[in-house]
Amino acid sequence: MTLPLLEQIAQSLNYGELLEVWRVPDIENFSVEKTLYDYQRDALEKAARALYLYYGKDNNDWQADEAATVNEDRKRHFYGLYHHADFAAVKKYETRADKNNGRQNPVFRILAEYIRPFGEEIPYYNLVNRICFWMATGSGKTLVMVKLIAYLHALIKHGEIPPHNILILAPGDHLLGQIRRTVAEFNRTGLHIDLVPLRDSHRPRQGRLGDALTVYYHRSDNIADVQKEALTDYRTYENEGRWYVLLDEAHKGGKEDSKRQAYYAVMARAGFLFNFSATFTDNEDVVTTVKKYNLEEFIKNGHGKNIYVNEGEYTAFQKNHKANDGDISREERREIVLQSLITLAFICGRVEEIRAKSGIADCYHTPLMLTLVNSVNTVENDLQAFFQTLREIATGEVDEELFRQARNKLHRDLKNGRFMFGENSNKKNGNKISADDAAAVQNITLADLRKAVFISDRQGAIQLVRSTDKRELALQIKNADAPFALIRIGDTSRWRNDILAGYEETTALQETAFFDALEKSPIKILMGSRSFFESWDSNRPNVINFINIGGLDAKKFVVQSVGRGVRIAPLPGKRRRLARLSSPEQLHACLDMTQPPETLFLFATNQKAIKTVLEGLEAEKSARFEPLAGFEIAARPKNNGEDMPLLIPQYRDGTAQHGRAPFAMSKATRQRLAGWLDNTSDAVFAVRDGLAAAQIDELRTAASGTGAIAITPEKNYAMLAFLQQRLLSHFSQTAQQSDGVRQLDEQEDIVHFRHVRSHSDYVHELEEKIQQVKAGRASDEEIAALADKLTQGEITREAFDTKSSGKEQETFKDLTIKKILNHYYLPVVLGRETASYIQHIIKINSEVEFLNRLASWLGEHKPDWDSWMFSKLDEARDEVYIPYYDSDKNDYRRFLPDFVFWMVKGRHYRIVFVDPKGGAYTSAYHKIDGYKRLFVENGNVRHFTHGRHRISVHLFYYNASSDPSEAYKPFWITDPAAIFTDPAH
DSSP, X not given: OOOOHHHHHHHTSOGGGSOGGGSOTTTTBOSSSOBOOHHHHHHHHHHHHHHIIIIISGGXXXXXXXXXXXXXXXXXXXXXXXXXXXXXXXXXHHOSBOTTTOOBOHHHHHHHTTSOOBTTBOOGGGGOOEEEEEEOTTSOHHHHHHHHHHHHHHHHHTTSSOOOEEEEEESSHHHHHHHHHHHHHHGGGSOEEEEEEGGGTTSOOOXXXXXXXXXXXXXXXXXXSSOOSSOEEHHHHOGGGOEEEEEESTTOSOTTTOSHHHHHHXXXXXXXXXXEEXXXXXXXXXXXXXXXXXHHHHHHTTSSOEXXXXXXXXXXXOTTOOOSSHHHHHHHHHHHHHHHHHHHHHHHHHHHHHHHHHOOTTSSOOOEEEEEESOSSSTTOHHHHHHHHHHHHHTTOSOHHHHHHHHHHHHHHHHHOBBSSSTTTTSTTOSBOOHHHHHHGGGOXXXXXXXXXXXXXXOOOEEEEEOSOTTEEEEEETTOSSOOEEEEOSOOHHIIIIXXXXXXXXXXXXXXXXGGGGGGOOOOEEEEEGGGOXXXXXXXXXXXEEESOOSGGGHHHHHHHHHHHTOOOSBTTBOSOGGGSOXXXXXXXXXXXXXXXXXXXXXXXXXXXHHHHHHHHHHHHHSOEEEOOOOEEOOOOEETTEEOOOEEEEEEOOOXXXXXXXXXXXXXXXXXXXXXXXTSOHHHHHHHHOOOHHHHHHHHHHHHTOSSEEEOTTOOOSOHHHHHHHHHHHHTOOOOEEEEEEXXXXXTTSOGGGGOEEEGGGHHHHHHHHHHHHTSOOOHXXXXXXXXXXXXXXXXXXXXXXXXXXXXXXXXXXXXEEOOXXXXXEOEEEOOTTOTTEESSBOOHHHHHHHHHHHHHHHHXXXXXXXXXXXXXOTTTOOOOEEEEETTTTEEEEEOOSEEEEEEETTEEEEEEEESOOOOHHHHHHHHHHHHXXXXXXXXXXXXXXXXXXXXXXXXXXXXXXXXXXGGGGGEEXXXXXXXXXXXX
């Protein structure tokens, strides 16, 4: 089992709490025409968090003058975040010799030239500076890639990451062309990305006015260890590994024995490697995935068509198929091709019905069939067999009886068939084809098929239509108005001269290739091999025939081609299934008709090929997380006969006069800033930067030394333009002020237990154990209440015994599921930090140790309070916090301690925040200062009033090994008893 661990690691950080400079600028917008979908923004946010963990957090903070060894330490620290996960698939990087033949592993040899081996191994931490984006074909990962480039540029400009060059690698000119088109669209927004061939990277570049960025590109399949006309020697351009490499279609190249993957790693060894793909199968890719939005997630969230795999077999197309009579094989071929054509005709009819009923002519797409074959130019090739069958149907060599036979078989399959993915695909009955749609297939006639698919009212001979592109050949019924099919292969000359010799031929009138104009073409069938299929964007495919494509070598192609077919747009620019869209009322009135155009129907040559499709898709489905049900808020202890109130601090925005923290910079930086501002007129600020007069005044006041500036010797800013942006951002914010306390909002404030997720393989067993513990032995108060109900006859003795006795805890792998006395929700799940298969539980060592100490203390002591309760807090999900100012980073932040305690005695109410870590003193001191500013006055703890209670708020760091400075020692405790001890009482 391999999981996307980096996604979990990134989720442990709250994106909103990142310093402003680490957040993706203008994250919602891509261009004038496009905004990013939520999953695309989430991919960028998680990448930002991962990069922050690598380059920005705590001791990892990159410095311009740091030694090379610092980056090695950074890699070790980043690798440690994975808790030494099983990187089993990277043994090819680690092993000097191939155990099968004793020869040196070529990948090891390449890496060992640049990375110091440790004995017979190259430790994997050397290669951990990588992020993978596992995003379905059609999900717009190219937009994420380009937006990521702009984000890297912003981080470089602000001095947060090394100023390395950026390199895009993609396996083919067609993919690079798609990237160029996407960049051109993005360039209209402001930042200009200048794409330059890698081989021009040594040439001097002429500067461009305004905000501009040079990004180099090259074909990844042309990176080699030799320099030739078509090949590029990576050693000429490796630049000591100082590249940010973005690799598109990163699964390409046969990674188990491919040296190219080592070349990419070498080029990015001192920088960073970003892999983008719709298909990841290698462990190191899956483990280092920061965003998994694969085909299953893409479809389940409504961004793509549902997938239906036909149960029937295309046995007549198998090369090893033997029939007793040659005519039987021909009849079988006709029947199975007819099934896919009837399906296509039915979908075409539904689209026309939707357009007619809604009155919206441009809704949905013109349905298309893809026939993808394994061979195109061999003797008795797969494409030839399909073409001959298609010709027989077109020319009328199919009688009505065979047509009805094919239609009835299709109807039976559809009636019992289920979608692979979808909202209900994991339920017992699955997501089924609607009964109305299955029945409607029975109404399709042979005349309907000819009109919808062959674009002709009658049968007729096929004539060939040539275009300007020698790779394609169109087919048209003689006397019809337009071609109905297109053959797209490497070279059609052999087909025209041999296989199709004797066919009448004409030349297309248009100058463009048929394939290039396919989106608005009447063509209904596209035939070809796997070679043409990459980097093709279309909403049109609704039927795919896989002819003799199967086996392990085809798995990635099958998944990719299916991914190409699931794109959808019920309305122009609206890439989501209609039920998920806000659309015109007349179109929503057609919802019961939309299943056919919103489905991709797959037909294959045999059951083995069908299983290849299923295995390829199920492989993506296997490594996923699902929510764990069964957690619930515990009953609150009683206080004066009522539920104990749970109170938390609340805050209000400060004002410029009350609550703005001083901005830290060195004296030299302030003097340079003053000189820079003196040489810039107000008019330039207004026109160039769009600043208001008040903003300009604030800048000049700060630079003069009379503004809110704190002189800090080590706080230097090299880029004054960046400093200007930071100051203006700082001036627009104020520190939050205390606004008393309020009741805890159960739907907003502590919610992380509703987001506990585990690997899908363990959900059922974990939920059973959660229920067992939840129904286990009740607390003393619960037992007393149950006894009253038993006395009153409200429950039976059996129910009382069941609820008042039972297990207090269960175990699963390295997890402990238990009811903890007076915890806010139940049960609580504790685990080890290495438990990567579950999220949002308590598994940090210091937190687990604290809870164990607390439980041990409570076993021997009873807190001297009338009522009390406590809860774990999760900084990534919860909203209970203490605002503070981080003067090291000049930023306002939120501190979410790991635990909050509530206790009440009489009128006195005590809120205690506890954080069991507290080892990084500078960070802890800033947080304590933030607490004191809000909750301490003249050296004494402030008190607030809420109802009948008088409330105080406290903060403690729990760390037995810490030795803080004298001024902060009162905030460190080593004994849980201190949490419940109130010096004033």
